[in-house]
Amino acid sequence: MRHVIDKRVPAAPVPVIRIRRLTKSYGHGYATVHALRGPDDPETGEPQGVSLDIEQGDFVAVMGSSGSGKSTLMNILGCLDVPTSGRYLLDGVDVGHLDEQQLSLVRNRKIGFVFQSFNLIPRTTALAQVELPLAYAGVRAAERRRRALAALSLVGLGERSGHRPNQLSGGQQQRVAVARALVTAPAMLLADEPTGNLDSRSTEEVLALIDGLNTTGRTVVLITHEDEVARHAKRVLRLVDGQIVSDVRQAPVDGPPPALRDLGVPA
């Protein structure tokens, strides 16, 4: 079933994400707030910016309290926002040089989003939600339908393809969002506190899905402030005041995510 979704063979070990000296600030002059700053330059005292590589197939949890810059990082990684300075290479492509049209293409083909507040489109059936990114990619109707149904059954909602968001529970809505994120077989899954609005059972369901996706080789970047959630990641980054203060590897890049390894799933 998973092969229907992902036929992509992992490519040469070019980092999926490579950011160099990335800063993001809001406001001007004295009121400037550096949401992402990195360490200060020892000579000038200016922020040097955040640098980070994320390998193909990694599962990274970005942790931090609110205001630590983790959402800013996520928005930049998702090409929803542009950095103030620094470079961002996604799959080897410098995103900073892309125009609006190309950025929408990148968002469509390379990134799958899962948001805290689900962000499903109101009054639209689950099937249509999942078909939407494919429609924007120009996939033909029949193919679109087939792939969307496959993605929905992967998240266990094959039976509910005709339901609208207001007819689905929170956990189900988030699973629709996961299906929508993975249906285009993107290089990277970006999840912004995907379990923040879910009860513990739904949290487990959604995290199990994400673990499964990572097992099949999908790169996952997950933002959270819960240790329980971070436990699923292979690598945990902690952000404080726009700086990466710790970078802990919990499992190797090419193995299964820790939660599955603990259950005894072979690599």
Add this chain to the structure above:
Amino acid sequence: MILWQTLRFAVGGLAANKVRSALTMLGVLIGVASVILLLAVGNGSSVAVKDSITSLGTNALTVSAGSAAGGSRAASSVKRLTVADAKALASDADAASAIKSVAPVVTTSGTALYGNISYSPGSIVGTYPAYFETANQKVAHGEYFTNDDVLGSRKVAVLGATTAKQLFDTADPVGKTVVLGGTPFTVVGVLQAKGGSGFTDPDDVVIAPLPTVQNAFTGFGPVNQILVQAASADTTTAAQSEITRVLLGTHAIADPSKADFRITNQASLLTARESTTKTFTVLLGAVAAISLLVGGIGITNIMLVTVTERTREIGIRKALGAPRAVILGQFLTESTLLSVIGAGLGVAAGMVGSHFSIVGIKPVVIPESVLGAFGIAVAIGLFFGSYPANRAASLRPIDALRHE
């Protein structure tokens, strides 16, 4: 690429706010319907005026006594029109002439009696048979009187439809005798009803041979008018100058500016009236166009509200990789759909409305106004929708997603 999808989303978006969409469409509907209807009313009144003028005959020229300048004229110097003038004009009417026929006209009034019914017709006209053709008066029943009747001063008359109805009701007047001013006239024919617009009823008339009327009423003095028929509508100007030349001759006036007669041209009257009604139509159209514009502003307003409401949705779509063109297309489709449906219903309303007569005018729909109003409404939808749609499309995804 996803035209069908876009259309479905647009319909879905409109259906989500049914009342709001309906009210917006109502604005366009009223605009389009009023353009069609008001232009139809203007056109209808112009058609009515045209009909009433053409019913007099467009080839007809009326010569009446009086200075063309309408200024001071010493009573002594004014020569009235006479039967001799008419005869001079008639003698000029040969094959090469622009004048086809000439009919001197005396008009008077009097009371008609039939049995115990007494009725005063609007006018009693004494003339020659040429009058019927020139004035576009056709006999519906019976006969015209003939040149022999004129020469013999026979006491015969043709009745207008209204007069016939007043005197005879449903009975057949032909062959009956009507007493006009003490003289018995035999009715030989009844005219077709022309239907009047305005103050005088053209069907309320009695037409009799000129000498008979002169004998019974006016005496053999001057005539009121000379009705001249031009050979065709194109030769009215030629006929007019011919009349001027002949009458200046008979009246022995050297300077044309001192002419003591006036020539009225039905065609020029028609043009004058038409330009009046055209102004009227343009004014009505302008008022209607304003309401169409207001309808368009309604679309902009509601689309702006929609875009604001759905900012978050726009953000989601952008995050999923919707290109700018798709977002633009979606909102443009919505606004255009509003205007197309509104305009379509407006056309229907305008067509239905034009079947009723409005302030006494029967509206005549101008086909171009239907197409024009519909087209303009759709263009307005596109134009006024493009601002909100453009606003939606140029939203930055992060701002749109964060919008509450």
